[in-house]
Amino acid sequence: MKNHENDYQFNIDKYYKNYLKGSRIFNNRNALEASYIPKELPHRDIQIKEIAEKTACALLGDVPPSFLCYGMTGTGKTATIRYVSQKLAQQNSEFNPWWIYINCNVLSTPYRILAYIYNTISRKEKIPPTGLPKDVIFRKLLGLLDNRVGNSVCFLVLDEIDILVNKKGGNEILYDLTRLNENLDISKTSLIGISNKLKFRENLDPRVLSSLGEDHIVFPSYDASELRDILTERAKIVFQDEVLKEDVIPLCAALAAKEHGDARKALQLLRKAGEFAERTQNKNVTTQHIKNAQKDLENDHIVEFIKGMPLQAQLVLTSIYLISKFSSDHIIISGDVYDVHSEIRGLIPGIRQLTKRRVSDYINELSLAGIISAEVKSMGHYGRTKIIKLDIGRELVEKVLLEIDKIRNIMNHKPVFLQTDKVKLKNHIFKKLI
DNA sequence: TATCCACAGGAAATCAGGGTGT
DNA sequence: ACACCCTGATTTCCTGTGGATA
Numbered sequence A: 001m002k003n004h005e006n007d008y009q010f011n012i013d014k015y016y017k018n019y020l021k022g023s024r025i026f027n028n029r030n031a032l033e034a035s036y037i038p039k040e041l042p043h044r045d046i047q048i049k050e051i052a053e054k055t056a057c058a059l060l061g062d063v064p065p066s067f068l069c070y071g072m073t074g075t076g077k078t079a080t081i082r083y084v085s086q087k088l089a090q091q092n093s094e095f096n097p098w099w100i101y102i103n104c105n106v107l108s109t110p111y112r113i114l115a116y117i118y119n120t121i122s123r124k125e126k127i128p129p130t131g132l133p134k135d136v137i138f139r140k141l142l143g144l145l146d147n148r149v150g151n152s153v154c155f156l157v158l159d160e161i162d163i164l165v166n167k168k169g170g171n172e173i174l175y176d177l178t179r180l181n182e183n184l185d186i187s188k189t190s191l192i193g194i195s196n197k198l199k200f201r202e203n204l205d206p207r208v209l210s211s212l213g214e215d216h217i218v219f220p221s222y223d224a225s226e227l228r229d230i231l232t233e234r235a236k237i238v239f240q241d242e243v244l245k246e247d248v249i250p251l252c253a254a255l256a257a258k259e260h261g262d263a264r265k266a267l268q269l270l271r272k273a274g275e276f277a278e279r280t281q282n283k284n285v286t287t288q289h290i291k292n293a294q295k296d297l298e299n300d301h302i303v304e305f306i307k308g309m310p311l312q313a314q315l316v317l318t319s320i321y322l323i324s325k326f327s328s329d330h331i332i333i334s335g336d337v338y339d340v341h342s343e344i345r346g347l348i349p350g351i352r353q354l355t356k357r358r359v360s361d362y363i364n365e366l367s368l369a370g371i372i373s374a375e376v377k378s379m380g381h382y383g384r385t386k387i388i389k390l391d392i393g394r395e396l397v398e399k400v401l402l403e404i405d406k407i408r409n410i411m412n413h414k415p416v417f418l419q420t421d422k423v424k425l426k427n428h429i430f431k432k433l434i
Numbered sequence B: 001t002a003t004c005c006a007c008a009g010g011a012a013a014t015c016a017g018g019g020t021g022t
Numbered sequence C: 001a002c003a004c005c006c007t008g009a010t011t012t013c014c015t016g017t018g019g020a021t022a
Helices: A002-007 A012-021 A045-060 A077-089 A110-121 A134-149 A161-165 A170-178 A198-203 A206-212 A224-238 A248-258 A263-279 A287-308 A311-326 A334-345 A356-368 A394-402 A421-433
Strands: A067-071 A098-103 A153-159 A188-195 A216-219 A372-378 A384-390
Touching: A045 A067, A045 A077, A045 A153, A045 A216, A067 A077, A077 A098, A077 A153, A077 A188, A098 A110, A110 A134, A110 A170, A134 A153, A153 A161, A161 A170, A161 A188, A161 A198, A170 A188, A170 A206, A188 A206, A224 A248, A224 A263, A248 A263, A248 A287, A263 A287, A287 A394, A311 A334, A311 A356, A311 A384, A311 A394, A334 A356, A334 A384, A356 A372, A356 A384
Parallel strands: A067 A188, A067 A216, A098 A153, A153 A188
Antiparallel strands: A372 A384
């Protein structure tokens, strides 16, 4: 065992030495992080101007209007807001405004949002992560705002606000936040909502819509040439001189432009390509690196997503995988997925039986994530069901699932359920119907 | 043409687990 | 110890339904 290990031993000292000796690709890779705010935001002048106009009165201590920002992912909504807030802070007004940035995807409940707002403002007393009634926190928050924020303005930026709206209690908390001002004596608040879905307003409480939805700023998607500008600017900071081959940025921009002009994606692509070049000790980043990066990036997202799912969801995916693996001619339908799930969950200690209803929800989630596609179809006398297809390679699914401890051992379990005559017959009939 | 299967999927209830103040 | 709070996952209960079959 020991000798065997030595054959493959990784020489870490040598590796680091080589690394330091080798040609450098990055100059400042932090500039590719999502939190990085560039000095200039190309092609966002209109939006910057609009936001500046709306927020300027905060410098005089007046209440700015609440508004919404729309745009697809990677159109610079968050970056622009942060950029403007930075500039505003540099004006040294006597009413220096506060900015509280909330991502509703991370802080996903009314309680946590209130607690977060309170805790970022409060110096000493903190709200515990759970336990208190919401209205108590709300009242405490009002007192705190008047105390600490004084006669300044507090901007509450709610990123991914659509997620909040579609949850129970989401509209209530928004309503409460919109009318904070009515309950405040000297301080003022202003809401800024950020969303990538235009449709979410339909679910918005009319009372909230009237104050928040009146005004909105649209962030159009970038086209390829705009993306080129963004990438060129950023590359100057991120990479060493002369590292990028000249056709790299156009390709990167073109690929991202296909994806509704997602700048975030373009930047991720660039980083990944840089890392490829670095790892293989290349002097330059080439278009081939970009192409590799693209493949890798897609898989990364999927892998990350699957690993982050709850175990039960992973088991539902495992069920789908097993059906597709052990009877490749099998049509995957929701009922069978349920039965296979019931079977394999018995193999893992401590995993409880789910209802069909729940499994159905997990199937929908997998479908929403783009891992599978599920189409409801009526089979006439054989009832309604979902026809499920794996949308990503089975090898990839296998690779990820094998990395999950509790699932690894059942990856070769051939479901008994699939071998029953009843199921085989049904599958036979279904194949003719499709 | 009426029937009827095997689910879909919405709404509300329940449970357990993390807390609180009194 | 007690009554109560918030959340997330799940169950319970439910109504709806497209189209092959009798």
